[in-house]
Amino acid sequence: MTTSPAPVLSVQGLTTELRTERGRFNAVDGVSFDLWPGEVLGIVGESGCGKSMTALSILGLVPQPPGRVVAGRVLFEGRDLLQLPERELQRIRGAKIAMIFQEPMTSLNPVFTVGEQILETLRQHERLGRRAARDRAIELLAKVGIPSPAERLESYPHELSGGMRQRVMIAIALACNPKVLLADEPTTALDVTIQAQILDLLERLQAELGMAVVLITHDLGIVAEFAHRVLVMYAGRVIEEGPVEAIFEAPAHPYTRGLLESLPDPESDRERLQVIPGSVPQLGELGPGCRFAPRCALAGPACRQADPPLARAGARAVACFRAELATPPVERVA
Numbered sequence: 001m002t003t004s005p006a007p008v009l010s011v012q013g014l015t016t017e018l019r020t021e022r023g024r025f026n027a028v029d030g031v032s033f034d035l036w037p038g039e040v041l042g043i044v045g046e047s048g049c050g051k052s053m054t055a056l057s058i059l060g061l062v063p064q065p066p067g068r069v070v071a072g073r074v075l076f077e078g079r080d081l082l083q084l085p086e087r088e089l090q091r092i093r094g095a096k097i098a099m100i101f102q103e104p105m106t107s108l109n110p111v112f113t114v115g116e117q118i119l120e121t122l123r124q125h126e127r128l129g130r131r132a133a134r135d136r137a138i139e140l141l142a143k144v145g146i147p148s149p150a151e152r153l154e155s156y157p158h159e160l161s162g163g164m165r166q167r168v169m170i171a172i173a174l175a176c177n178p179k180v181l182l183a184d185e186p187t188t189a190l191d192v193t194i195q196a197q198i199l200d201l202l203e204r205l206q207a208e209l210g211m212a213v214v215l216i217t218h219d220l221g222i223v224a225e226f227a228h229r230v231l232v233m234y235a236g237r238v239i240e241e242g243p244v245e246a247i248f249e250a251p252a253h254p255y256t257r258g259l260l261e262s263l264p265d266p267e268s269d270r271e272r273l274q275v276i277p278g279s280v281p282q283l284g285e286l287g288p289g290c291r292f293a294p295r296c297a298l299a300g301p302a303c304r305q306a307d308p309p310l311a312r313a314g315a316r317a318v319a320c321f322r323a324e325l326a327t328p329p330v331e332r333v334a
């Protein structure tokens, strides 16, 4: 008999409030998901929908003020990370749960060499002698495809290209063999060819090390290529969830459909011009109905009266009164 595996990370009802001059609102509003061992879970949505805030909330890194996690649980190895004292959280963060961010946010420290920065992470989390730590640092740089790794230990960040710097960030993230990697727009700051190289690297390392990855991106093309499952967020909420193939084949939420229609068409050289009209609402100004209703071509009176709950059907979930959940695919006869 096989027992079904437990999720490595289980996020339940995560809610993060922001207090700004514009008022008080939940930048993350009741977000729930399970992350399974070895999976790549994409989180996608337009700018401002709460993707980064979700990652920061999981790790206890929400800037306070203006933010505060006000509800929810983040279960990891039998404990709720939201209840842990900062000291305990520090032991997990960067070690068992590692993160890489879009470069401008957490670029490397310019005054320390690459080697010093990797060794610092190893020193914080692992008991290694000097020699062993240096060997491990070289091994890590080699693993992320940095040529002449021993020499690169002496380099300062400004001596490296953007792509190489991001490889160093990945080496640091992997230093302690994390179970979970949170990657927030890990390639947005890079040009397209380098982007593809870094994503291929992440994919290879993910398979090799068997870690689970949360890949945050505004780019559905990246999700299509690298994620197994996807959460679509809109205005702080998860509005659709499911296996990537199923969602691309038959998106159930009008917002997801809109995102897919705005993707460039691989069959033609031109970008598709279909773009979702309007923009993400200011979260201070939400009415009682569906948050997407003001932009939705299908919205009816019910959609303006109540916020649709996330309804599950098998591996998929959608929060829409108008969605017709895709029926199970008909078996193809050869």
Ligand SMILES: Nc1ncnc2c1ncn2[C@@H]1O[C@H](COP(=O)(O)OP(=O)(O)OP(=O)(O)O)[C@@H](O)[C@H]1O
Binding pocket: 018, 020, 027, 045, 046, 047, 048, 049, 050, 051, 052, 053, 054, 063, 066, 218, 283
């Ligand atoms: N430090 C902050 N102060 C005030 N508001 C903030 C702060 N950080 C984020 N917000 C707001 O919280 C909401 C969610 O932001 P978040 O950064 O999580 O979005 P995102 O989905 O990661 O967007 P992007 O794709 O642009 O990275 C937005 O309305 C944003 O304006």
Ligand SMILES: [Mg+2]
Binding pocket: 051, 052, 053, 184
């Ligand atoms: Mg972000």
